[in-house]
Amino acid sequence: MNSFGKLFRVSIFGESHGVSVGIVVDGCPPGIPLFVTDFDEELARRKSGAKGTTPRQEADQPKIMSGVFNDRTTGAPITILFENTNTRSHDYSKFRDIPRPGHADFVAMNKFKGFDDYRGGGHFSGRLTLGLVAAGVIARKVIDPISVHSRILEVGGSPDIEKTIDLAVENRDSIGGIIQCTASGIPVGLGEPFFDSVEAVLSHMVFSIPAIKGVEFGSGFGAAKMKGSEHNDWFLDKDGKTASNYAGGINGGITNGNDIIFRVAVKPTSSTHAIQQTLNFKTGEIVDFEVEGRHDTCIALRVPPVLEAATAIVLADLMLVNKKY
Numbered sequence: 001m002n003s004f005g006k007l008f009r010v011s012i013f014g015e016s017h018g019v020s021v022g023i024v025v026d027g028c029p030p031g032i033p034l035f036v037t038d039f040d041e042e043l044a045r046r047k048s049g050a051k052g053t054t055p056r057q058e059a060d061q062p063k064i065m066s067g068v069f070n071d072r073t074t075g076a077p078i079t080i081l082f083e084n085t086n087t088r089s090h091d092y093s094k095f096r097d098i099p100r101p102g103h104a105d106f107v108a109m110n111k112f113k114g115f116d117d118y119r120g121g122g123h124f125s126g127r128l129t130l131g132l133v134a135a136g137v138i139a140r141k142v143i144d145p146i147s148v149h150s151r152i153l154e155v156g157g158s159p160d161i162e163k164t165i166d167l168a169v170e171n172r173d174s175i176g177g178i179i180q181c182t183a184s185g186i187p188v189g190l191g192e193p194f195f196d197s198v199e200a201v202l203s204h205m206v207f208s209i210p211a212i213k214g215v216e217f218g219s220g221f222g223a224a225k226m227k228g229s230e231h232n233d234w235f236l237d238k239d240g241k242t243a244s245n246y247a248g249g250i251n252g253g254i255t256n257g258n259d260i261i262f263r264v265a266v267k268p269t270s271s272t273h274a275i276q277q278t279l280n281f282k283t284g285e286i287v288d289f290e291v292e293g294r295h296d297t298c299i300a301l302r303v304p305p306v307l308e309a310a311t312a313i314v315l316a317d318l319m320l321v322n323k324k325y
Helices: 036-046 089-096 105-111 119-124 126-143 161-171 198-206 220-225 299-321
Strands: 009-014 020-026 063-066 078-083 147-155 177-184 212-217 260-266 276-280 285-289
Touching: 009 126, 020 126, 036 126, 036 299, 078 126, 105 119, 119 126, 126 299, 147 161, 147 299, 177 299, 198 212, 198 260, 198 299, 212 220, 260 299
Parallel strands: none
Antiparallel strands: 009 020, 020 078, 063 078, 147 177, 177 260, 212 260, 276 285
């Protein structure tokens, strides 16, 4: 339940306020150059600090514990660990009696019979995406020269990102966003029909990112408003290049050589300083509730590097499965 992939397989571990979080990457080909500094750029993109992000600051310094020798991957599982050094666990003690609306507190407590680490969201925390970003750095090396990049299209329903963030901070409430991801340089033939279609595998991984509530490929839901003659992508050459890309680079679940393009919907951060009402499970009363602590006003601001990493992980696995590496 904490692992993903067939040949390029990742296993995530840790809790938000535990000793550490991290990732194990199994199936990485041997001989790939890998240095600790390779992680710096992507981890910095994920970091908080900008307006609208949490004031919690962590060093996020990766420790490569296995799978690398003389700065090259060995073919053995690669374990990357990040220590948690800046936690305020007392902020979360009351959530046993009053689970936070929109969070996993209630379901975690029930599923794991009250033994879950509830501090900072525990194993459900967005902090665990550190491991995904680290694995994505390795995956990018496997899929090179394929490139993956993303951009924020809107936050809070507006393309004016800076103005909308300022207003959300002023209102002390959280907002969501929409992010588009594009993978270029894709070979023809990745994926399988039906259950292992590229859309299915990518969606599986993408929905593992906390706060993702929707995904659409190519024209997405807009396809329902189009005619078939409008939506079909005409071929321009024998390599499969098409005049349009409403299919998002995928036909029949298999890559067609055009860019893979998809968009995700990121929900508003569940933790908000706005006063809400919810149930006190101990007293049985409806009470006013405000989430204290340090939280992102708009978590969508920090999702792009995580989304790119998730995409690279999927593509690395597909490349190895389809013997394209």
